[in-house]
Amino acid sequence: MPVISLFITCYNDMLFPETGKAVVRVLERLGHAVEFRRQQTCCGQMHYNTGYQRDAFPMMLHFVKVFRDAETVCVPSASCVAMIRDHFPKMADRAGDASLRKAVDELVPRVFEFSELLTDRLGVTDVGAFFPHSVTLHTSCHAIRSLHIGDKPWRLLEHVRGIRLVELPRRDQCCGFGGTFAIKNADVSAAILSEKVESVLDTQAEVCAAVDNSCLMHIGGALSRQKAGVRCLHIAEILASTESGGVQ
Amino acid sequence: MSVRVGEAAHAPAFPKAAKRLLENAQLRRNVRRATDTIRAKRAKVVAEMADWQELRAAAHEIKEHTLRYLDFYLERFEANCTRAGGQVHWARDADEANRIAIGLIQARGQREVIKVKTMTSDETGLNRALEAAGITPHETDLADMIVQLGEDKPSHIVVPALHRNRSEIREIFLRKMKLAELSDRPEDLTGAARGYLREKFLRVKAGFSGANFAIAETGSICVVESEGNGRMCVTLPEILITMLGVEKVIPTFRDLEVFLQLLPRSATGERMNPYNSIWTGVSAGDGPREFHVILLDNNRTAVLADAESRETLDCIRCGACLNACPVYRQTGGHAYGSIYSGPIGAILSPQLQSMDHSKSLPYASSLCGACYEVCPVKINIPEILIHLRAKLVESGYPPLVERAAMKVASVAFSGADSLAAAQGLARLCQWPFEHDGQLRNLPGLLGGWTDFRDLAAIPKESFRDWWSKRTGGQDE
Numbered sequence: 239m240p241v242i243s244l245f246i247t248c249y250n251d252m253l254f255p256e257t258g259k260a261v262v263r264v265l266e267r268l269g270h271a272v273e274f275r276r277q278q279t280c281c282g283q284m285h286y287n288t289g290y291q292r293d294a295f296p297m298m299l300h301f302v303k304v305f306r307d308a309e310t311v312c313v314p315s316a317s318c319v320a321m322i323r324d325h326f327p328k329m330a331d332r333a334g335d336a337s338l339r340k341a342v343d344e345l346v347p348r349v350f351e352f353s354e355l356l357t358d359r360l361g362v363t364d365v366g367a368f369f370p371h372s373v374t375l376h377t378s379c380h381a382i383r384s385l386h387i388g389d390k391p392w393r394l395l396e397h398v399r400g401i402r403l404v405e406l407p408r409r410d411q412c413c414g415f416g417g418t419f420a421i422k423n424a425d426v427s428a429a430i431l432s433e434k435v436e437s438v439l440d441t442q443a444e445v446c447a448a449v450d451n452s453c454l455m456h457i458g459g460a461l462s463r464q465k466a467g468v469r470c471l472h473i474a475e476i477l478a479s480t481e482s483g484g485v486q
Numbered sequence: 487m488s489v490r491v492g493e494a495a496h497a498p499a500f501p502k503a504a505k506r507l508l509e510n511a512q513l514r515r516n517v518r519r520a521t522d523t524i525r526a527k528r529a530k531v532v533a534e535m536a537d538w539q540e541l542r543a544a545a546h547e548i549k550e551h552t553l554r555y556l557d558f559y560l561e562r563f564e565a566n567c568t569r570a571g572g573q574v575h576w577a578r579d580a581d582e583a584n585r586i587a588i589g590l591i592q593a594r595g596q597r598e599v600i601k602v603k604t605m606t607s608d609e610t611g612l613n614r615a616l617e618a619a620g621i622t623p624h625e626t627d628l629a630d631m632i633v634q635l636g637e638d639k640p641s642h643i644v645v646p647a648l649h650r651n652r653s654e655i656r657e658i659f660l661r662k663m664k665l666a667e668l669s670d671r672p673e674d675l676t677g678a679a680r681g682y683l684r685e686k687f688l689r690v691k692a693g694f695s696g697a698n699f700a701i702a703e704t705g706s707i708c709v710v711e712s713e714g715n716g717r718m719c720v721t722l723p724e725i726l727i728t729m730l731g732v733e734k735v736i737p738t739f740r741d742l743e744v745f746l747q748l749l750p751r752s753a754t755g756e757r758m759n760p761y762n763s764i765w766t767g768v769s770a771g772d773g774p775r776e777f778h779v780i781l782l783d784n785n786r787t788a789v790l791a792d793a794e795s796r797e798t799l800d801c802i803r804c805g806a807c808l809n810a811c812p813v814y815r816q817t818g819g820h821a822y823g824s825i826y827s828g829p830i831g832a833i834l835s836p837q838l839q840s841m842d843h844s845k846s847l848p849y850a851s852s853l854c855g856a857c858y859e860v861c862p863v864k865i866n867i868p869e870i871l872i873h874l875r876a877k878l879v880e881s882g883y884p885p886l887v888e889r890a891a892m893k894v895a896s897v898a899f900s901g902a903d904s905l906a907a908a909q910g911l912a913r914l915c916q917w918p919f920e921h922d923g924q925l926r927n928l929p930g931l932l933g934g935w936t937d938f939r940d941l942a943a944i945p946k947e948s949f950r951d952w953w954s955k956r957t958g959g960q961d962e
Contacts, residue, residue: 246949246950248899248905250949251905251909251948251949251950252909252912252944252945252948252949253942253944253945254949255945255947255948255949255951255952256945258949258952258953259949259952274950274953274957276902276950276953276954277901277902278902279898279899279900279901279902279905280899280905282899284895285892285895285896286872287853287872287875288875288879288892289848289872289874289875289876289877289878289879289884290876290879290892290896291876291879293892293893293895293896296896296900297896297899297900300899300900300901379852379853379854379855379856380855383854383855383856383858383859384855410856411812412812412852412854412856414812414852415852416851416852416853416854417852417853418849419849419851419852419853420852420934420935421931421932421934421935422501422849422934423500423501423504423813423849423850424501424934424935424937424938425501425504425505425508426501426504426508426813426816426817426850427852427938428937428938428939429508429514429816429817430812430813430815430816430852431938431939455941455942456939458940458942459935459938459939459940459941459942460938460939460940462924462939462940462942463938463939463940
């Protein structure tokens with residue numbers, strides 16, 4: 239059994255600690271040892287995607303230093319994994335640092351998004367969860383287009399007892415978050431979001447789930463503003479729920 | 487040097503233009519309907535192709551190879567086109583290209599020209615230049631004609647009048663063609679257009695086209711279209727002028743095999759374009775007696791110099807990225823202030839103009855990746871957007887408040903202690919904005935968020951705090 243090192247990600251750490259706790263609960267329930275390396279900070283995605291490459295680089299270096307000898311890294315955020323997989327190798331190349339590139343190449347295959355970790359690395363789809371609610375699943379852009387995660391989150395949810403899964407119309411459409419895009423182009427972002435909210439409400443589900451809390455922060459922010467009465471939950475929190483406890 | 491891309495030099499920044507367009511409910515409805523239709527058609531005909539990904543890879547390779555040896559292939563094109571009786575002109579920028587075209591038309595004493603859809607001529611602002619020189623251009627592509635008659639601007643690379651519905655088109659035709667009556671049935675609208683255009687096809691002696699491909703090996707030009715107006719424009723006039731960007735050249739005739747499978751499927755969701763015109767120079771007793779090609783640089787060679795973004799020039803102008811883009815879907819093309827709209831416009835316009843204008847465009851994307859997924863020549867548009875943003879940051883373009891915020895964040899992320907301190911500070915600062923567990927009316931940049939959405943208040947305990955307590959600080 240590998241020791242699983244949790245990269246909680248900066249925004250989950252501060253804004254969504256329940257997701258991190260749920261990841262720990264699921265993995266430990268499956269019999270895995272989980273470690274948390276306290277020195278970890280951020281993958282640098284916000285800086286990198288907004289054009290602040292110089293600031294993102296030290297964060298990438300820090301990440302590599304912290305997790306270099308980790309056996310398996312679990313990340314409950316698809317876009318952070320996309321940052322690591324898609325951009326870290328190029329960042330090392332641009333720095334002209336062959337040994338850094340080598341370290342990145344060795345580390346990247348051991349970094350998994352949470353649902354990938356369960357289905358691909360650990361080979362489970364039934365994690366023994368119980369969640370008696372109707373749930374729709376937003377397929378985050380980075381998860382489907384960068385990680386090519388396909389139906390892995392859906393398969394995990396399918397095995398949850400009591401759940402009623404409802405497919406989200408136009409599910410491959412972005413929610414309009416896009417990091418700093420949501421602020422720099424707030425009007426367009428809100429227009430995209432309104433269509434997403436419409437789709438979520440169409441499903442009549444109680445819960446909108448995703449593998450990325452950043453999308454959920456966006457969708458949930460609109461649902462809350464509209465008092466729509468639909469909750470957003472990272473799939474880890476659904477998978478952590480059992481008959482004896484968890485999110486109800 | 488005057489490089490311009492349509493109106494972009496004077497256009498308002500994207501967020502401002504977009505905000506105004508978002509208020510136009512009819513336009514948004516038209517754009518959604520049209521893009522949904524094309525997307526569905528595209529998805530169907532792409533799914534039929536077992537080797538779609540291989541075709542994309544092949545197209546990308548052909549384009550990358552050609553760009554690498556562009557000087558060689560352009561000279562080869564020139565030699566072969568000239569041998570077949572064509573004349574090749576080289577234009578450094580928009581004004582030079584327009585001057586060449588106007589000079590050719592004036593030298594033949596012509597006062598009118600019929601045009602088949604030529605985005606490159608929109609880039610150079612040719613129509614305005616022609617009118618200033620006393621020459622009347624007639625757009626013959628149905629959608630371009632609607633745009634021209636409506637004194638409007640194109641809003642899509644392939645379907646320029648996509649923002650108009652048929653009742654709006656009926657109104658434009660009635661007014662401009664001076665018709666007594668006209669229904670908004672598609673058959674009647676196209677009938678009116680046909681009558682209006684036919685007279686021009688038969689009378690006007692100068693024709694103008696763009697090119698989808700210029701084939702170096704044979705010196706041929708290839709134009710694909712759906713309406714047959716292009717075939718008329720390139721065969722009926724006595725003099726034909728074709729204007730194209732230098733990146734449109736491909737090495738061999740056989741390369742068309744790849745592109746003519748990708749382009750129609752990506753552009754209009756058709757397996758093949760109804761009209762595929764390929765011609766080489768002039769032929770005695772058939773077609774135009776004179777044929778000129780204007781090869782336009784307009785900063786393309788500068789784009790070529792940047793290894794991180796040169797694949798922008800791979801674009802075959804299919805418009806698939808526009809139809810897939812969630813941003814374009816809401817705003818339509820006018821927000822981009824350029825003939826090149828959507829994701830490809832967001833990377834092409836700022837590069838053609840060396841970032842002097844359209845600096846807001848690289849930010850007009852949520853980086854969702856839908857554009858890259860559908861691009862038939864595999865242009866990694868999200869990567870290039872990020873690269874252009876990085877160039878803008880290096881040039882000091884973003885507002886000071888943003889640069890300062892990013893600096894503060896990068897200090898916070900430099901280590902665990904500074905991160906914990908920043909988290910504590912954020913928690914302290916949120917209380918004036920917290921109502922019922924939600925943050926509202928956040929100040930400064932963050933106001934862009936809370937104008938439209940709530941933000942759950944920062945929980946008292948972070949994950950790392952919880953973990954420390956749980957392990958008693960053992961697991962470090």
